[in-house]
Amino acid sequence: RGLVKDLSARCSMTTAAAQKVAQVLAMEAQKATTNIMEIHNSTTGSNTSIDRKKNRKNHKKKIKAHLRHIKENSKAALSALDDAIHNDDNADNNTHDNGVDSNHNSTIKIRDTLQNLRSATEELQEIIRTAQLDNKNMMMLNATPNDTCGGISINGARREGIYDITLKGPNGRPNRPYLTISASHLCKLIHLWTLQKQTQQDSDMTKIQNNTELRKENDDVNKDPIKFLDTMSDEDQCQIRMAIYCCLSRYEALRGAGYQCAVPGNAFQAAATKCGLGFTIECFASPLNCRYRNYCSAFPDIETAFGSIGSFFDDVAFNPTHGSFEANPPFVPETMFAMGQKIQRLLDDPERGSLSFLVIIPAWGGGIESDDCNYNNFCNVLEQSCHTRAKARISAADHAFLDGAQHTRKTEAKRQQQKDQSSLLRPSSWDTAVILMQNDAGKKKWPVDEKILKESFCGAFRDAAKEIPGSTNSIQKWEDRGVATGGSTRQKHHHRHKQESYESTPVNNSKERKRHSNNDHNSSLGSKQRKAKVSF
Numbered sequence: 001r002g003l004v005k006d007l008s009a010r011c012s013m014t015t016a017a018a019q020k021v022a023q024v025l026a027m028e029a030q031k032a033t034t035n036i037m038e039i040h041n042s043t044t045g046s047n048t049s050i051d052r053k054k055n056r057k058n059h060k061k062k063i064k065a066h067l068r069h070i071k072e073n074s075k076a077a078l079s080a081l082d083d084a085i086h087n088d089d090n091a092d093n094n095t096h097d098n099g100v101d102s103n104h105n106s107t108i109k110i111r112d113t114l115q116n117l118r119s120a121t122e123e124l125q126e127i128i129r130t131a132q133l134d135n136k137n138m139m140m141l142n143a144t145p146n147d148t149c150g151g152i153s154i155n156g157a158r159r160e161g162i163y164d165i166t167l168k169g170p171n172g173r174p175n176r177p178y179l180t181i182s183a184s185h186l187c188k189l190i191h192l193w194t195l196q197k198q199t200q201q202d203s204d205m206t207k208i209q210n211n212t213e214l215r216k217e218n219d220d221v222n223k224d225p226i227k228f229l230d231t232m233s234d235e236d237q238c239q240i241r242m243a244i245y246c247c248l249s250r251y252e253a254l255r256g257a258g259y260q261c262a263v264p265g266n267a268f269q270a271a272a273t274k275c276g277l278g279f280t281i282e283c284f285a286s287p288l289n290c291r292y293r294n295y296c297s298a299f300p301d302i303e304t305a306f307g308s309i310g311s312f313f314d315d316v317a318f319n320p321t322h323g324s325f326e327a328n329p330p331f332v333p334e335t336m337f338a339m340g341q342k343i344q345r346l347l348d349d350p351e352r353g354s355l356s357f358l359v360i361i362p363a364w365g366g367g368i369e370s371d372d373c374n375y376n377n378f379c380n381v382l383e384q385s386c387h388t389r390a391k392a393r394i395s396a397a398d399h400a401f402l403d404g405a406q407h408t409r410k411t412e413a414k415r416q417q418q419k420d421q422s423s424l425l426r427p428s429s430w431d432t433a434v435i436l437m438q439n440d441a442g443k444k445k446w447p448v449d450e451k452i453l454k455e456s457f458c459g460a461f462r463d464a465a466k467e468i469p470g471s472t473n474s475i476q477k478w479e480d481r482g483v484a485t486g487g488s489t490r491q492k493h494h495h496r497h498k499q500e501s502y503e504s505t506p507v508n509n510s511k512e513r514k515r516h517s518n519n520d521h522n523s524s525l526g527s528k529q530r531k532a533k534v535s536f
Contacts, residue, residue, distance in 0.1 A: 059131040066124040073117040080109045125316060152241040154226060156183065161410040163225075165245055179248040185288060185407040186225050189247070192306040193240050195293055243305040247287055250299055259330040260404030262289040263360060264425065264464040267457055271326065271358060274456035275448050280358065281320075283312040283327040283339070288407040313338060320346070322353030324446060328360040331430075333378075336361055340382055347387045347439045354441035358457070362430040363393050382435050389443055390436040390453040399432060399461040400425040400468055425468050434458060 003022035007013045013021070084106035153174040156163045163186050164178035181189075229237055251260070268291045271277045285295035287306035296318055297308040304310070310317025312327075329339050343357050363379055383391045403409070403426040434457060436448055471477060 055134050059127065059134070062127050063124070063131075066120060066127060070117065070120045070124060073113065073120045077110070077113040077117050080106070080113045084110055122316070152245050154186075154229070154241065154244075156226070162408075165248060167245075179245070179252055180408050181244075181248060182407055182409055183225065186244070189244050189287055189306060190225055190228065190240065192287055192290075192293065193243060196305060196307045197236070239305070243302065246302050247299075247306065250302055251286065251288065256404075259332070260286065260289060261401035261426065262291075262404075262406075263326070263328055264400065264402055264460065265291065266463060267460040268326075270456040270460040275358075275446075275452055277324045277356060277358060277446050277448070280324045280326040281309075283318075283325055283357075284329045289402065289404070313342065320352075320355065322355060322441075324356045324358075324442075326358045326360070331362050337378060340378065343437060344385065344387070347437060347442075352439065352441075354439070354445040356436070356438045356442040356446050359433075359435040359437060361433050361435070363433040364430060379433055382437070383433065385437060387437045387439060388435055389438050390448050390450040392434045392450060392454045392458050394428075394432045394434065394458050394461055396428045396431050398465055399428050399458075400465040401428055402426075425464055426472070427465065427468060432461070434461075 003025060004015065004018045007018035007021055008015055011018075084103075087103060087106050151168045152165065153168050154163055154165050155174065158164055158178075161183050163181050163183060164174070165181060166174040166176065166178050169175045229240065232240070262285070268280075272279055279292055282290055282292065282295040284297075285291070285308075286297050286299075287303055287308070290297075290307070293307050294309055295307065296310060296312040297303045298311065300308050300310040300314075300317065312318050327339055327343065329335050339359075343359070346352065347355055347357075359382065361379060361382070382388065402424055406424045409424055434453065436453060438446065
C-alpha cells in the first residue's frame with residue numbers, strides 16, 4: 001500500500017498501474033530476502049553444528065575418563081575396607097601394639113581412599129554442570145527469536161513502581177496474564193545476576209566464606225533497570241531476561257506465599273552485630289527474599305544464576321565444614337523434620353570446624369501429627385538437644401515476618417509517596433521458637449546466651465510488629481484486607497461464620513474449649529495454607 005501511494009503521487013501513475021508495479025517489486029524483494037536468509041543459515045548453521053559436535057565429543061571423552069577414575073577409586077576403597085575387616089578378624093592373633101598400628105594404618109588408608117573417591121565424583125559433577133551449561137547455550141543459539149529474550153517483555157508503564165513481565169505473542173505484543181515484580185526487587189535480581197556472573201569461578205565453599213550483605217551499590221540499575229538491561233550484550237540480556245521470567249514463573253506456579261515469609265531485615269542485623277553471628281548463610285531462601293548474596297534455595301536449576309549455592313538438602317552443594325547459618329524453613333512438618341536431622345548430623349561430626357545454626361520454626365501449641373511423627377515433640381527435641389546453646393519463644397501477637405509476596409508490592413518510598421498504608425510486613429500466625437544450635441567449636445567462636453538472644457534477635461522481631469499499620473496488625477485484619485492488597489473477599493464471611501457458630505455453641509468442658517481454641521488458631525492461616533497443614 002505504501003508503494004502504491006508513493007508511485008501514484010510521485011510518478012503520476014493510475015492506481016491500477018501502481019498496484020501492478022508494487023506487486024512485482026514486493027515479489028522480487030521477498031525472493032531476495034529468502035535467498036539472503038538461506039545463504040546466512042547455510043554459513044552460520046554449519047559453524048554452529050561443527051562447534052556443537054566438537055563440544056559434545058569433548059564432554060563424552062571427559063565423562064568416560066572420569067568414570068574410569070571413579071571405578072578405580074571405588075575398587076581401592078573397597079580393597080581398603082576388605083583389608084581393615086581382615087585385620088579386625090586377625091587382631092587376636094597379633095600382639096596388642098601391632099594390632100593398634102595395623103588398625104591405625106587401615107583407618108588412614110580407608111580415609112585416603114574415600115577422599116579420593118569423593119574428589120573424583122565431585123570432578124565428574126563439575127564436568128556434568130559444564131556440559132549442561134554448554135547444552136543450554138546451544139539451545140539458545142538454535143532458538144527462534146520468540147524462544148529467547150526477544151520474546152520476553154519487561155514493562156513498567158501499567159503501574160508506577162511495578163513491572164509486568166510476560167511472553168510476547170506472534171504479533172510482538174505482550175500476552176496476558178502478567179507476572180509482576182516491584183522495581184526494587186527487579187533491581188535486586190539484576191544486581192544478584194551481575195554479582196554471580198562476576199564470581200562464576202568461585203567454588204560453593206568459597207561463597208560461604210565470602211558471603212556479604214546485598215547493598216544498593218549500582219546506581220545505574222536503581223535509576224532505570226530497563227536502560228541498564230539495554231546496555232548489556234545481547235547474550236547477557238537474553239540470559240538475564242530468561243532467568244528472571246523463569247524464576248517468577250516458578251514461584252507463581254508454586255503459590256502459597258505464606259511458605260515464603262522471611263525474617264525481617266532488622267532481625268538479621270541484630271543477629272549479625274549484637275549476637276555476633278556475622279553475615280549468615282540462609283538455608284531456606286530465594287532470590288526474591290534473600291538477605292545476602294549467597295544462600296540455599298529450593299530450585300538451583302534456576303536460582304544459581306542469582307547466587308544460590310544449591311539446595312540445603314543436597315549433600316554435595318551444601319556440606320559445610322564451618323560457618324554461621326540461619327534456618328527459617330517453610331512451615332511444613334516433613335521439611336522441618338528433614339532439616340533438623342541434617343543439622344544434628346552436621347553438628348555431631350567431630351571432624352567439622354565451628355558451625356552455628358540459628359533456627360526459626362513455629363511453636364505449634366497443639367502439635368501436628370502425621371503417620372510417623374508429632375511436630376510438637378520435634379520442637380521440644382530441638383530445644384533440648386545437646387547442641388542447643390540458647391532458645392527463646394515469641395508470642396504470635398508480638399512479632400512479624402516479611403510477607404512472602406513482598407516482591408509484588410511497591411517499594412517503601414513509593415507507598416509513602418502515594419500514601420499507601422499497606423506494609424511488606426505481616427503479623428505472625430503462630431508463636432515462634434528461636435533456637436541457636438552450635439557444636440563445641442561454634443560455641444567458642446560465637447558465644448551467645450539466652451539473654452543476648454532474647455534482647456537482640458527476638459527484640460528486633462518484636463520491633464518489626466510495631467511497624468505494621470493498624471489496618472493489618474492482626475491475622476484477621478490481614479486476611480480481610482481485600483483482593484487489591486493480596487487478601488481474599490471470602491475471608492470476611494469465613495471469620496463471621498466461624499464467630500457466629502462459636503457463639504451459638506455451648507462449651508462445657510476443658511477439652512471442648514481446647515478444641516475451639518485450636519480451631520481459632522487454624523483459622524489464622526490463609527485457605528491454601530490451612531488445607532496443606534490439615535493434610536499432615
